Amino acid sequence: MTFNRRSFLGAGAAAAAILSAPMVRGQGKPRVVIVGGGAGGATAARYIAKDSKGAIDVTLVEPTRSYYTCFFSNLYIGGFRDLSSIEHSYGTLASEYGVNVVHDWAVGVDRDARTVSLAGGATLPYDRLILSPGIDFVEGAVPGWDVSAQNKMPHAYKAGSQTELLKAQIEAMPQGGTFVMIAPPNPYRCPPGPYERISMVAHKLKAENPTAKIIIADPKQAFSKQGLFEEGWNKHYPGMITRIGPDFGGGNVSVNADEMTVDVDGEVIKADVVNVIPAMKAGRICDMAGVSEGNWAPVSGHTMQSRIDENIHVLGDATNQGDMPKSGFSANSQAKVAAMAVRGALTGSRVFPAKFSNTCWSLIDTDDGIKVGATYEATDEKIAKVDGFISQTGEDADLRKRTFEESVGWYAGITSDMFG
Template sequence: MKLNRRLFIGTTLAAGAALSAPMVWGQAKPRVVIIGGGAGGATAARYLAKDSAGALDVTLVEANPIYTTCFFSNLYIGGFREFESLQHGYDKVAAGGVTVINDMATGVDRAARTVTLAGGQVLPYDRLILSPGIDFKEGSVPGWSVDAHAEIMPHAYKAGPQTQLLKAMVEAMPEGGTFAMVAPPNPYRCPPGPYERISMVAHVLKQKNPTAKILILDPKDKYSKQALFEEGWGLHYDGMVEWVGPEFGGAAVEVRPETMEIVVDGEVQKVDCCNVIPGQIAGKIAQIAGVTDDSGWAPVHPDSMKSKADENVYVLGDSSAQGDMPKSGFAANSQAKVAVMTIRAELTGSKAFPAKYTNTCWSLIAPEDGVKVGASYEPTPEKIASVDSFISATGEDAALRKATYEESLGWYAGITADMFG
């Protein structure tokens, strides 16, 4: 089935559709506060306001007035998109009946049901949705700290200035230089993301610096779409990309940002550009709210995305520990609609249908060479479980790969319209 903008919006509207009960005149509107304006939070805000027809008081708290999508940011690095095409504002979200506050949430009092903002404002809530994305696990890459070294060895795993910095560094590499990536351990945002990034860096270097080399230092034995990426690298960037797994030192990496060196199993190597993608945990406000566990992620009930720590709190997207779904924009958007349906049923008496989830992750390997992986999911008592999956095949013809890439463009247009209006 080919996915385009209209079909994406139509199918996701159907997934979240239910009639709300009428308001009782004179009764205060139930209050829903959402922290984080990405694929989970922005979607939840829009659908709560629209589908409740004014019955709910919906507030979205997002520190950045302009949101830059992580998904498709690799295509900017590769020269396939303009940076501005990744950026989206909240005017249409606000016009749809959502109170949008551009501030940082700094505190959650779950007993009092309040959220405190950096500017001093205190927001009461009846239900709270947390969708803050990821934070980085300090110390996960020896020698690297996000505060001290991200401007020297960028992570570019929170899209924005970091993405622009990494692109500039790649383009400024000396002839025949070495680009190194320290890949993250599981679990992390967008499983194919680091390897699509390698493809996009390779595309740039093939054009501008064809004798350059790319080194991937990976703590994992295997990674998402591995056969597809390796086939593509061999076809399009023969001899440029080298993957070093844990058996050969990929799990024993130290970096020295000041001298632009990496140390692999004790061996020092000078590089010209280093992309450090550290280990990840739930966004900081989820930790502050006390809904994460020892893993650093926030466990949720599979049928609702409701926090296992608090029945009045929901955790969406990257921050949640929910089972088989990857941490992706598509997944967060899908989870938001299940949470919205549950919250509306609880607060307005509308009908709730059994939860279903979907996800697809597209990756671009080279011009018009797109691949994808995805699945459908249903809740079990233990987790959100995959029930039907698919993946592009190696050896596919060029026409199919081009169609897959074009499908991804339709999805991006559709999901950003679904998030931001």
């Protein structure tokens, strides 16, 4: 079947019928290439391989051999987990599910030939391509900062060495020193949420450096779970945290990495640690593939197919899909929808209507957990929120502890769902 752009964009009602017939080039097994081995890509690889029972050849391209989850990385900074607890390998995907795991960088996509080029020189053909590259940063978003400055002013928004570096810098702060975060504009990857990170930094400093100060320069008028965080900060870290919103210059910020200074609307702050979290965009491979519009890749919520190329699906943080936040839970949920759609397209298996869910947990202090979440459904225009829930201010300690314990159970469950 051949799509033009207009018929594809309006294909919501007919999505199940469209995907019911195999669409495979040539002979032999259909081939799926997945770029990015996080919550979206690893989940998609596992589900396609598992549910197709070997009928589809699945290749996962991911440069790192050990994957560190952004979700729960803030808890490592706060001292609640060690780094190894957020580290995962791809061995089970390969050994038990037959996924061909290639540790290399994808550096190009030829949409006409349907091939992915790798930095090592290999070329991978595909019948369907899934892109789940996470985020990159918008160049020039914070004047004075680019990735060459990330060792002096880390972002720690790609977990692993950056997370270790930020924690080490916090531990090396002088007594009474100053920690500054440059918070990102919307939309941004969450977790690792900026405001949970502030809570975890405050938790660590309260124990080790109680006279230290934390400043947030924030371009947003408001942020998710704001009342809950501010209640928690006043309770656990009184006087330690100052947030400068846009009305007071939080959106007019530049930095000098060599001098370790932050200029907030003309006022220069000398800092000991600066956590710069710039504006974000889809991972670079989306631009290389030509499936981005602006900073993000538009997709159909029914199948997570690109609205630019129906042979490509895009997942997670990189997407412009509607109401879902850019979270690991969201990417995992979207991956299952995409896996079902891909399997239906390539093998003729049944495709059910897309349903999605998300919960984002945050830890404010020991056993003080909060959450926000929702369920979603696909419409022809977007992934639309159906209903939601959020923790309430004033909740008792037992409920907050149960909320945190729930998040720990979720972490164990989602990482098993991703990596097997």
